[in-house]
Amino acid sequence: MNSPIHAPSPPSSSSCSYNRPPPCLTHASRNFKSPLLLPQAIRTSQKMYRCSGGHVETSSNTNPLKNYVVGKNTSGWFETQPLVSEQLAKRCLLPVEALVTPTVQDFSDTPLIGDDKIGVLLLNLGGPETLEDVQPFLFNLFADPDIIRLPRLFSFLQKPLAKFVSVLRAPKSKEGYASIGGGSPLRRITDAQAEELRKSLWAKNVPSKVYVGMRYWHPFTEEAIEQIKRDGITKLVVLPLYPQFSISTSGSSLRLLESIFRDDEYLVNMQHTVIPSWYQREGYINAMANLIEKELKGFDCPEKVMIFFSAHGVPLAYVEEAGDPYKAEMEECVDLIMEELEKRKITNAYTLAYQSRVGPVEWLKPYTDETIVELGKKGVKSLLAVPISFVSEHIETLEEIDVEYKELALNSGIEKWGRVPALGTEPTFISDLADAVIESLPYVGAMAASSLEARQSLVPLGSVEELLAAYDSQRRELPPPVLVWEWGWTRSAETWNGRAAMLAVLLLLFLEVTTGEGFLHQWGILPLFR
Numbered sequence: 277m278n279s280p281i282h283a284p285s286p287p288s289s290s291s292c293s294y295n296r297p298p299p300c301l302t303h304a305s306r307n308f309k310s311p312l313l314l315p316q317a318i319r320t321s322q323k324m325y326r327c328s329g330g331h332v333e334t335s336s337n338t339n340p341l342k343n344y345v346v347g348k349n350t351s352g353w354f355e356t357q358p359l360v361s362e363q364l365a366k367r368c369l370l371p372v373e374a375l376v377t378p379t380v381q382d383f384s385d386t387p388l389i390g391d392d393k394i395g396v397l398l399l400n401l402g403g404p405e406t407l408e409d410v411q412p413f414l415f416n417l418f419a420d421p422d423i424i425r426l427p428r429l430f431s432f433l434q435k436p437l438a439k440f441v442s443v444l445r446a447p448k449s450k451e452g453y454a455s456i457g458g459g460s461p462l463r464r465i466t467d468a469q470a471e472e473l474r475k476s477l478w479a480k481n482v483p484s485k486v487y488v489g490m491r492y493w494h495p496f497t498e499e500a501i502e503q504i505k506r507d508g509i510t511k512l513v514v515l516p517l518y519p520q521f522s523i524s525t526s527g528s529s530l531r532l533l534e535s536i537f538r539d540d541e542y543l544v545n546m547q548h549t550v551i552p553s554w555y556q557r558e559g560y561i562n563a564m565a566n567l568i569e570k571e572l573k574g575f576d577c578p579e580k581v582m583i584f585f586s587a588h589g590v591p592l593a594y595v596e597e598a599g600d601p602y603k604a605e606m607e608e609c610v611d612l613i614m615e616e617l618e619k620r621k622i623t624n625a626y627t628l629a630y631q632s633r634v635g636p637v638e639w640l641k642p643y644t645d646e647t648i649v650e651l652g653k654k655g656v657k658s659l660l661a662v663p664i665s666f667v668s669e670h671i672e673t674l675e676e677i678d679v680e681y682k683e684l685a686l687n688s689g690i691e692k693w694g695r696v697p698a699l700g701t702e703p704t705f706i707s708d709l710a711d712a713v714i715e716s717l718p719y720v721g722a723m724a725a726s727s728l729e730a731r732q733s734l735v736p737l738g739s740v741e742e743l744l745a746a747y748d749s750q751r752r753e754l755p756p757p758v759l760v761w762e763w764g765w766t767r768s769a770e771t772w773n774g775r776a777a778m779l780a781v782l783l784l785l786f787l788e789v790t791t792g793e794g795f796l797h798q799w800g801i802l803p804l805f806r
């Protein structure tokens with residue numbers, strides 16, 4: 277498959293010889309709308325706020341998971357800018373300043389804004405801290421129905437299958453983690469981001485506590501929630517540390533939160549809001565552009581460097597079958613960064629590809645490895661890799677990009693290789709995250725489930741339940757991503773059905789033998805063989 281290479285504007289005069297990349301093959305569409313479609317009536321390219329009677333209600337423009345809001349004054353809907361709510365808050369809702377009680381900062385353990393204790397929950401994936409953690413970490417990951425999605429009939433196989441796949445995958449993963457020092461740096465970096473965000477919020481007069489909740493390893497989301505309850509937080513902003521939304525990342529964490537919230541009286545009453553994706557924020561785009569601009573300067577002929585955006589992939593079925601907005605958001609994000617670079621007179625060729633695929637199914641294309649080889653064949657000599665779906669260094673940047681893809685590139689004819697670091701605690705980025713939190717505060721709890729109007733509007737910046745409900749109402753059944761098969765009598769279906777049946781039989785046997793429990797033991801068959 278051809279990679280969507282975007283040719284540069286004519287190179288500025290330079291003494292460097294220029295191997296012009298091929299012309300633009302495809303374009304990441306700026307106007308591509310997410311498959312998560314809203315009712316036509318409220319789908320609009322305009323960004324609007326809704327203010328009514330001293331509180332705000334929000335609704336999406338193109339996608340229920342974007343943090344644009346739709347607004348209405350007493351006389352109807354009006355257009356305004358995307359979620360710059362300090363100004364908005366002044367005009368029509370809970371003024372941010374009025375909520376702040378700066379003196380509290382000096383003596384309170386849990387900071388207060390007005391009568392509220394504000395908390396920010398950062399969601400991330402988590403990573404094994406030692407090599408012994410790798411297999412149990414992988415088990416947690418594959419036991420997630422948003423990662424391996426089985427048909428309902430087979431959901432009882434989720435955990436056994438997770439055990440099976442995690443044991444199979446562990447040796448390869450361990451090798452990777454061993455090569456980056458024996459564990460993932462994700463926890464350390466996320467903790468540092470949390471601390472910097474906390475400082476930035478205090479500096480902006482919004483005293484808050486910041487928590488880290490990981491999906492598959494310590495500190496687990498459940499632990500963070502317990503701490504939030506102990507601290508008596510009354511307003512919570514949920515901020516996934518993934519710039520772009522995917523079912524497999526932010527979606528999975530939100531689904532977990534939903535189940536925790538549903539069963540807990542304290543949490544049912546605690547007001548919260550979610551910032552589901554934030555790739556379009558100016559601060560984030562500027563921070564990425566700054567990093568790229570800086571790294572380009574390290575090349576002898578910066579204008580000849582191909583900017584290679586590499587995003588973590590997802591199985592194709594997530595996007596095509598289940599309506600995951602991930603691909604559309606990724607393409608829009610790349611376009612926004614390139615537009616920002618263009619404003620700075622940086623008009624390099626660029627392309628976007630997807631890395632880190634796992635399992636036998638088709639993932640989002642073009643694949644990073646295939647694209648690198650293709651670029652080498654086309655005569656590209658200098659490549660700057662930009663990890664685009666991550667905001668911290670981890671195995672996919674430190675091992676996969678820095679070691680595997682670099683080696684592949686150098687073996688494919690690419691002579692100069694560079695890589696943009698992940699954002700980490702870069703100050704522009706952290707400050708922008710703090711602004712995102714502050715801008716979301718007026719919306720915390722504004723979409724109470726009891727409000728009929730709120731329920732009727734689709735809320736991009738909304739509660740966990742409402743976001744998932746909006747998402748679920750649009751989604752179709754997701755085929756199992758890692759062990760996908762088609763039912764029916766097509767050739768491919770026969771192959772996959774056969775493989776699936778074989779796999780199920782093998783799995784059941786494996787489980788029987790390893791756990792000593794199962795149908796064969798129940799029926800008294802297996803012990804006969806012992």
Ligand SMILES: C=CC1=C(C)c2cc3[nH]c(cc4nc(cc5[nH]c(cc1n2)c(C)c5CCC(=O)O)C(CCC(=O)O)=C4C)c(C)c3C=C
Binds near residue numbers: 423448449462591
């Ligand atoms: C935007 C980021 C990510 C998406 C989308 C994503 C989807 C996804 N990942 C797997 C399987 C694995 N992911 C693993 C590690 C891992 N993945 C991400 C990010 C995204 N995953 C992160 C931040 C990490 C942690 C890295 C660390 O330093 O620990 C792993 C384990 C590592 C390995 O063996 O490669 C697996 C496996 C699937 C199946 C998937 C979508 C369905």
Ligand SMILES: [Fe+2]
Binds near residue numbers: 588632
């Ligand atoms: Fe992953």
